[in-house]
Structure formats: structure tokens, C-alpha cells
Amino acid sequence: MNKREVRSQLFLDGRDDYVTLPVNSFPTGSEITVSFWSYGGGTLPSNVTILAAAIANGKRIFNIHLPWSDGKIYFDCGGSENGEDRIQRQAEPIDYKEKWSHWAFTKNAITGNMKIYHNGELWCEGNGKTLMLSKAAGIRIGSVVQGDFRPSFYYQGSIAELRIWEIARAEEEIKRDMNRYLSGDEKGLVSYWPLDEREGNLIYDKTKHCEPGTIHGNAVWMEFESPPLESDRKSEPSTNNPPKNEEVSSQYLLQTALYLAIGGASLVVEKVNQTLENFQEDSKEALDEIIERGQEVYKKWYK
Numbered sequence: 001m002n003k004r005e006v007r008s009q010l011f012l013d014g015r016d017d018y019v020t021l022p023v024n025s026f027p028t029g030s031e032i033t034v035s036f037w038s039y040g041g042g043t044l045p046s047n048v049t050i051l052a053a054a055i056a057n058g059k060r061i062f063n064i065h066l067p068w069s070d071g072k073i074y075f076d077c078g079g080s081e082n083g084e085d086r087i088q089r090q091a092e093p094i095d096y097k098e099k100w101s102h103w104a105f106t107k108n109a110i111t112g113n114m115k116i117y118h119n120g121e122l123w124c125e126g127n128g129k130t131l132m133l134s135k136a137a138g139i140r141i142g143s144v145v146q147g148d149f150r151p152s153f154y155y156q157g158s159i160a161e162l163r164i165w166e167i168a169r170a171e172e173e174i175k176r177d178m179n180r181y182l183s184g185d186e187k188g189l190v191s192y193w194p195l196d197e198r199e200g201n202l203i204y205d206k207t208k209h210c211e212p213g214t215i216h217g218n219a220v221w222m223e224f225e226s227p228p229l230e231s232d233r234k235s236e237p238s239t240n241n242p243p244k245n246e247e248v249s250s251q252y253l254l255q256t257a258l259y260l261a262i263g264g265a266s267l268v269v270e271k272v273n274q275t276l277e278n279f280q281e282d283s284k285e286a287l288d289e290i291i292e293r294g295q296e297v298y299k300k301w302y303k
Contacts, residue, residue, distance in 0.1 A: 007226040008198035010219055014043055014156025017217035018143035019203060022210045025191035026053050026062070026136045027166035032077065035104035035117075035163045035174060037227035038066060040097040041156030045071045049153040051162075054145040056137040060084055063144065064105060066155070067091050073124070075116055077107045078131030087114045087126035100160075100227040102178045108168040109133075115168075120175035141193075141213070151216070160227050162193040180230045184208065197221070 012018070026032075038050060045067045053062040061084065065074040073096070074088040085107070095101060095118060104117040109130050116124040141159060143151040161181075167188040184192050184206035192206040193213065198221050202212040 005226045005229070006223055008196050008221050008223055009039070009158040009160060009226070010195050010197075010203070010215070011158050011222050012142045012155050012219050013217070014041060014046070014048070014154050015217070016151075017154060017215075017219040018151050019141040019213050019215050019219075021139040021141065021191070021193070021213045022205075023136050023139060025164060025193075025205065025210045025213075026133070026139055027164070027190050028133050028135050029166070030109040030132055031107065031166060031168045032062075032133060033104060033106045033163075033165040033167060033169040033174075034062075034064070035102070035161075035165075035169075035178070037100050037102050037160045038096065039100050039158040039160075039227075040066070042098060043156050044093070044097050045069055046156075047153050048155045049140075049142070049144040050155045050159065051139075051141055052143065052145040053136040053139045054149070055079070055134050058145075058147045058149060060144075060146045061134055061136060063146075064103075065153075066096055066103065073116065075105050075114065075124070077105070077114060078109055078129065078133055080131055085109075085114060085126075085129035085131045087116065087124055087129070089116065089124040100225075102227070104169070104174045104178075106168040107133075113168070117171065117174050120171070120178050122171055142219075154217075158222075160195050161229070162195060163189065164191045166190050179228055182206070198223075 010019075034051060036051075047069045048065065048067075049063055050066040051062070051064045052060070054060050059079050059081075060076060061079040063074070063076040063084075065072070067073045071091055071093075072088045073091050074086060076084040076086045078085045102119050105115070106117070107114045107129060109132050112128045112130045114126045114129045115122060138145040138149055140151065141162065142155040144153040163182065165188045169188075181194070182189065182192055189207055191210050193203055194206060195203055197203055201215040203215065204212050
């Protein structure tokens, strides 16, 4: 398997981390598409929200549980005093956990159609969904927004390449763009959040329509394998983005070492929990895997 680019990812710990987005980063009206890459943490499935929006009275107008504790993925979009439109489907851990997966959520309230796409393929669909999107008063990545606007249902994992459109994109368009970077000036694109800033508590919109988003809690930037995107960006980085030091910083080294330690520990625990009769051989495999991972990172640091 070809090695993918290593890039900065924002890791949300599932306890108190979330990101607020400016209210103009979401469309109003009859159509929307939200797409992103996500890497779900080891605690899933649990009661989590990966992206949400609400109007001024705290009424939900958009929400994605990816997944809920029952293992189902719920997509809510559009709202009224009587509730919101929803579609859902039972998922398997392989669909959302400990690997990068691409998700796209679309709605056209004129046709009444809502869809969920997984890795470019239609995964769930519902009809008769005609509630419109009102203007959002609060938008969050990694936390619910409703009621009194207190954060909750924190997501554990990483999200990358968040794109929010004011159109319901077709399957061929989603599939065409899921593995490539965007320029930020595509027709119908309201906001575009690569989420690769590498440091700081702000994230930047590449369309340049929006003010930065703000990171809350103890989220950390970590360097690890990126989603399967093309290796070369086709456009210059946004001038709003903070400069990226080409040298390996001490923060980078510490974060990567932490990532290795956590990964190594989780591998050991996983192997030890297997059957006792296979303990010796499995332990050797776990150690070999940890050593191999360490060698790969060492070569990246000192090549």
C-alpha cells in the first residue's frame, strides 16, 4: 500500500473539545451539502455529535450523530416547532471507527430528498423531508448545539476537509472531489475548513467568506497519516493561515511521541486481551508492530 502524506490533524478527546464556526459558514433555504473525512476514536459508538447548528431559540436545524450509542448514524436537517427532518441507518464500527472514512450529507427540501454518502457511495436515503434551513445562531464541530447552547455529546476523533455547500450535490460530484483538495472558489461552496493549521486555537476558511473558527477545550494538533487525498495541493495556501515552520518543532516531536505511545499502548492492550494460549506469539507481533511504527516515524524525522 502506498504511504500517504503525513499532515496536521486536530484531535478531539471526547470530553470537552469542540470548535465553534461563524454563523455565515452555513447556508439557509432549501439545499445543503456537508462533507468531511472523519477518524473516529476508540470509545465509539457513544452519544456524540460531529457537527450541529441551531437557531437563536436553541432549536436544532442541523445535527449529525456519527454514531449514537446504539450504533446508528442520525442526520437531522431543517426544523420547525414540531421537530426536524431525520434519516438514519445502523452502521458497523468499520464504517466510522479507527480509520479515515468520507461522509457527505445532502438535503433538497424542494424535492424532499435527504441522503447520506459513505466513501462516495449512496448509503442512506429518505423522502418527504421538506423543512427548510433557517439562519443559524450557533454552529459547532464536535458538540451538539441546542437548548441553552451548553456544549455536550462531545465527539472523539479527528475531522478533516469540512466543506459546506448551499446546493445538494450529486453523487458523481461528491465522488469526484472527495480525494482532492479544493481551491475555495468553487460554485456553491459556502465555507471550506481543511482543519490542518498545525498549531493555535483558530481554524481558517479557505473560501475567505468567513471569520476563523475557534477551538475550545484541550484539543491537540497531531501529525499522522492524512485522509487519502491527492499528494499535491492545486492552490496556494490561504493567506489567512498562520505560517508553518518547515523545520520539525519540539511541539511536533512531543505530539508525535505521544501519539506513538498511545498507539503502542493500545496495541499492547489489544493483543494482551486475546486468548491466553496465543499470548506469547501475539505479544511478539504487537512489539514488532510498535517497533515498525517507531522506525517509520524516525525515518520521517531524520531523512
